[in-house]
Amino acid sequence: MNKNVQKGIFPDWFSVSKIQKYTKKDFDKLLKDYFENKKRVYSEIKSLKKEERNFENTVLALENCDDSFDDTFHQIGVLSISHTKKEYRDLANDFEKELSKKNVDIVYDDKIYKAILEYREGNYQKEKKSLDEKYGVGSVKLFEDICKGYKRMGFDLPKTKQKELKNTIKKLSKLSIDFSKNIDEYRDFILCSREELKGLPENFIKTLEKVEGKYKITLDYPSISPFLQYAESREKRKELVDKNYKKGGVKNLKLLSEIVELRDKKAKILGYKNHLDYRVENRMSKSEKAVYLFNNSLIKKLEKESNANIQELNEFAQKELSGYGNIKKVEYFDLAYVMNKLKEKKYSYDSAKLKEYFELEHVLKETFKIFGNIFGFVVREIDAKERVEKKINLVDKNVRLYEFSDEKSKKVLAYLMFDLFPREGKYTHAGHAKYLTGINSIPVDVLLCNFPKPTKEIPSLLSLGEVETIFHELGHALHCMLSTTNYFSQTGTNCDHDFVEVPSQLMENFLFEKKYLKKLAVHYKTKKSLDEKTLNKIIEGKNFMNGYANLRQLVLGKFDLDLHSGKIKATDSAKYYITLSKKYFNSNLPKDAIFPAGFGHLMGYDAGYYSYMWALVYAYDFYSEFEKVLKNEKRLKEIGRRYRKEILEVGGSREEMESVKRFLGRKPNNKAFLKKILEK
Ligand SMILES: [Zn+2]
Structure with a gap:
């Protein structure tokens, strides 16, 4: 259990309200205080002699340096995209820019790295065995990860190489920004x-x-x-x-070639085989070989199903769409159209009518009940009256506050702020963020959403996709809220990059389970459950064109992997994509198509696009354990508890594969994923 949950250290709501009212003066003071503290701690660490160094005065001092500021920074991060006043959002944005700019100079410090090395070669050898026992699980991993981080930044290299690396990184960062900008502005x-x-x-x-x-x-x-x-x-x-297919423009193709070349150069300076090799080192996948094995074997398994999907589209178009442009072969520009027509025919339900069955208040209540029951917590809303009593001020009246307590011990585990409706200047997508990290108090997480606002006549009614969003984002939030790790850098979603989307995608599965869908879909006026026929259509519709859709993701993954492991020349990327489209989907893209120029994921998800599918396969594997026991409430609770303990609570405090095996009680596999796609 989180130590603050154990001790009942509640969030400091007074400080939460205060931060919402920060002025320029407050932001300036915060920056000043922060850097003064950081410089002081860093110089203390640096001043120690080698033999004096231990875990506490070197590693913990470094890790905990920002602890008293982290909660404030997280709140400011959320407020910068959700505060009701533009003036505040602007100040918060400026603050964040200033913070990260100045931080770089302090963090890139040779002498701190020297301190780390001194400890590693010195007292670490003696302390290592007892670290986890003495300071808590994750301590050894914390130190090893810090060392790895410095190595990956090039601190191990001779000075001339370091300079070359720095120049390469600088160039890369500029070109990457240009590439993304060219897409945004196209x-x-x-x-x-x-x-x-x-x-x-x-x-x-x-x-x-x-x-x-x-x-x-x-x-x-x-x-x-x-x-x-x-x-x-x-x-x-x-x-x-x-x-x-011309998005980004020809200039982006040139930029991409330069970027891929620089990434390769950077990886080689650091001693890696290529950019992919560098990227996967600190991922769950670990090696180039493992990623390729994963991606290629799934491509092989899905090709047949994808072809069958395309065949079905062709037959449908020839037979039933003859009045619509006489489609003999479904071309790349017909796909979305024909798919939509076929979907309407097979699973037709009126999506506007369906919304009347997903009333926001009811969906929230049921969602909390469903997952509370499985994972062992109880959710209670802290309503406006109670918030006044407790002096809890939230940024807008449409932000809800929920308290999550443990079903057995009754202890408060976490709070969730749910910011429901759109408003001027607010983040326009759906997302979750940490608000209070859980290091200084019971954690608080926030979900930012943009559901339709209720009117006098009609309550807020959600589309099926919006309900799915709630499930997905709640999966991320629970990962953070239920975390019990000792160190912030290992909390919840601070885990390997290719594992982050596992808990969120796992949750989506529950929505398409009739048992739960029926509870969620209740007409807001008549209070009647959705009819059996429509329920079935929704559930079956989820797997529509699944072979094609997943193969497409895998092929994009392959494109990204090949590009970043030197299997293709970066200058050939546009041609290569055309070849892949022909090979896997029999698509005849125009010869001058330059898809890679507009593929925004190549910045940020570079050598990482595979992780969408990687996480999905794990999510299905996890879900298969729940699926087996859905009818047995007692067993379901056991699995839920085990999931909470082995996956959510530990976050990144141990190797993800270790957690996966402990939860599953076996090695993971792709059987559940393939079954969902290949079996009708
Ligand atoms: Zn997500």
Whole structure:
């Protein structure tokens, strides 16, 4: 159990309110205090003699240096994208920029690395065996990870090499920003007559801008996505998709080549075989070989199913869509359209009507009940009245506060702030963030969402996708909220990059279980559960085109892996993508398509795109353990408890594979994943 949960150290709500009212003066003072403290701690660490060094005065001093500031920084991070006042958001943003800029100079300190080495060669050898026992689980890993981190930053290298590395990193960072900016700023569009908009919903057409009497369709997601799904005109769909394949522009292809080359150079300076080798070292996958084995074997297994999906689309189009452009072969610009038509036919349910079954208040109540029951916690809302009594001020009246307590011990485990509705200047997607880390008090996590606001007549009604979002984000939040680690750098989502999406994707599975879906889907007026037929359609619909969709992810993963392990020349990346599309999907992309130029994931998810599928396979494997016992409440609770203990509570305090095996009681495998996709 988290030590603050054990001792009942509640969040300092007074300080939480105070931070929401920070002025420029407060932010400046915070920066000053922070750097004074940091410099003081660092110079204390540096001043010790080799023989004086121990875990406490060197490693812990370093790890805990920011502890008294971390909670404040996390709150400011969230407020910078959710505070109601623009002035505050701007101040918070400036503060964050300043903080990270100045921090670089302090953290990149040779003498601190020297201190680490002195400890490693000195007293660490004596202390190592008893560290975890004396300071808590994760202590040895903490130190080993710190050493690895310095090595990966190049501190081991001779001075000339360090300089070369620094220059390479600087260049890389500039070029990467340029690459992303070129995508963000890339603008193109097509113009359509009213006739050419045939098939599109009226309320979509109403939102379109008009240029010289024609309707403008852009490459932005809210514009291109419905257009490709609904527009009947093949010519116009092709025109738009072809433009989309030019996103980023030719200049980005050149940038990408330079970036890939620099990444390779950086990896080699640091002593790695290539960029992929460098990236996977501190991931769950560990090695280039393991990632390739994972990706290639799944590609092989899914090819047949994906071809069957495409075949089904072709047959459907030839037979039933003859009135819509006479599609003989479903081309790359037909895919979304034909898929949508087939889905409508097979699993047709009225999604507007369906929303009436997912009323926000009911969904929240049931969601907390479902997962509380499985993982062993009870959720209670701290309502407005109680918040006034306890002097808890939240940033907006539409932010809810929930208290999570342990079912058995009744101790308060964590708080969840749920920021439900959109408002001016707020983050526009859905996401979770740590608010209070759990190091200084019981943890607080926050979910930022943008659900439809209720009106006087109608409550907030959610789409199926929005309910799925709640499940997904709650998975991330619980990972942090239920963490019991000793060190912040090992808490919840601070685990290996390719493991982060496992707990969140695991949660989505529960939604498509009839037992739970039925409880969630209750009509807001009649209070009747959704009918059996529609429930079945929703559940079956989840696997629609699963072979194709997953193979696409794997092929994108392969593209990224090949690019970053030197299997293809970076200058050939555009051609290579065209070849892959032909090989796996029989797509005839235009010869001048430059997909990689607009593939934003290549910055940030570079040599890491595979992790989406990697995590998904683990999530399915985990879920298979729950699936077996869904009908047995007692066993289900046991599995839930075990999951909480072996996965959520430990976070990154031990090797992920170790946690996986402990939860599963066996080695992981891809059987559950393949079963979901291949068995109908
Ligand atoms: Zn996620």
